[in-house]
Amino acid sequence: MDKIGVLFKVNLIWWHSQDGTLSIRAINTRRREYFYWLAILVTFALGTALGDWISEGLKWGYLAATSIFGGLILLTAIAHYKFKANTVACFWVAYILTRPLGASIGDFLSHSVRKGGLGFGTVNTSLVFLIIIMALVIYLTLSDKTPDRRNYNE
16 A cells, blocks of 8 residues: 555544544534545545556556446445445545546546547536536535435444
8 A cells, every 4th residue: 555545544543533433524623624634635646646547557548447436436335325334434435436536537538539538638628527517516506405414423
């Protein structure tokens, strides 16, 4: 395991030993906020490195990497909803996997056809992501799809 992965694991272990939970619904103290933001920063580095390693390091390509990480997120959702796997554990697994998924999708859209992408370029890819994010925010705002307020201190 690389240094970033070790840092992430140490952070989660320390956080859990201090607070007894890793639930993002229980971030209500400054100490928990520090642990949370360290986890977020580390997952960005860890996820991006993992996505690059699969697509470029192993030379599997951006579409394959996108499929792998999308499939792993789907398996995590199935584990949670069908097999009642721990909510907090499933959140963190899915959260980590969104980083390499997003990077792989972005690389697939932006890189040239010669490099295995679709050749949209970075500006057009950013516009695609902006439109999708805006559409989701508008949809969730207008449909009032607010999450329930159950406490997930598992």
